[in-house]
Amino acid sequence: MSEHATDLDGPDLEWDCYCSEHPIVIRGLTNRFGDFAVHEDLDLDVRRGEILGVVGGSGTGKSVLMRSIIGLQFPDEGCITVFGKDITGAEPDEQIGVRNRWGVLFQGGALFSTLTVAENVQVPLKQYYPELSQKLLNEISRYKTVLTGLPEDACSKYPSELSGGMKKRAGLARALALDPELLFLDEPTAGLDPIGAAKFDELLRELTDTLGLTVFLITHDLDTLYAICDRIAVLADKKVVAVGTIPELLATDHPWIQEYFNGPRSRAAAQTHEAGKALDKQAAEGS
Ligand SMILES: Nc1ncnc2c1ncn2[C@@H]1O[C@H](COP(=O)(O)OP(=O)(O)OP(=O)(O)O)[C@@H](O)[C@H]1O
Ligand SMILES: [Mg+2]
Secondary structure (H helix, E strand, O other): OOOOOEEOOOOOOOOOHHHOOOOEEEEEEEEEEOOEEEEEEEEEEEOOOOEEEEEEOOOOOHHHHHHHHOOOOOOOEEEEEEOOEEOOOOOOOOOHHHHOOEEEEOOOOOOOOOOOHHHHHHHHHHHHOOOOOHHHHHHHHHHHHHHOOOOHHHHHOOHHHOOHHHHHHHHHHHHOOOOOOEEEEEOOOOOOOHHHHHHHHHHHHHHHHHHOOEEEEEOOOHHHHHHHOOEEEEEEOOEEEEEEOHHHHHOOOOHHHHHHHHOHHHHHHHHHHHHHHHHHHHHHHHO
């Protein structure tokens, strides 16, 4: 494979994707729609236990990349391994061993509107464990719902009865239904007010750390990137052009990265993040 992404503090990527300990390894990925190539020879590793933020301009192929990893988009070239299993071109049945090890929150939430929150959470459970009793399904869905910070009575509510933030949490509860090791989130805080978004970020960080998750997080939200992401992958020019922490990305000279992370909105997000850290420190010293 030709050029690899600039993994700013990672290993030399000239090794076999099947030997990797990383939960997700992508090499030479090309996706085309007709003559239009969204990705060309794209490489990326997602490391165990990290929240990897995935950023890029609108239409750069973030959602298509996520769809490729979870087997909803058949790549034209390249290989993707998830937990060491090559899922490129695998039929859903063949993926079954890995598919129940991930949970997905699609862009827009996509809850079933005719099902209650509990019933939404039960959909993947019924799919993978058809032998579970209704009593157990109810218990698990209640546990997952409460885990995401929703009140217990949200279980019996329909999506139309929930606020935007509650819908996101319900979507997260459904994504966590199968106790996944990997979580895919496509713009989970889009449309939330800043306080709701910050609470969602906090919840995600806490769940990641306590449940030992690895998270592939597509976001435009600079506050999210500063607050909870361990590394950030930047999609541009049909590839992942760089992967690293924000200071590491700032040290690159890619024009989109410079514009995005050095712009006024990014500086404001950085200041908010620093101010938050200072307050946390004060609180810790005072207690
Ligand atoms: N099923 C499809 N058929 C044809 N073109 C598609 C299809 N899905 C995506 N595309 C095209 O692929 C490109 C990348 O789409 P994608 O949805 O991945 O962008 P994105 O980076 O997620 O954008 P946004 O930030 O707006 O969500 C776009 O130009 C889109 O029009
Ligand atoms: Mg998208």
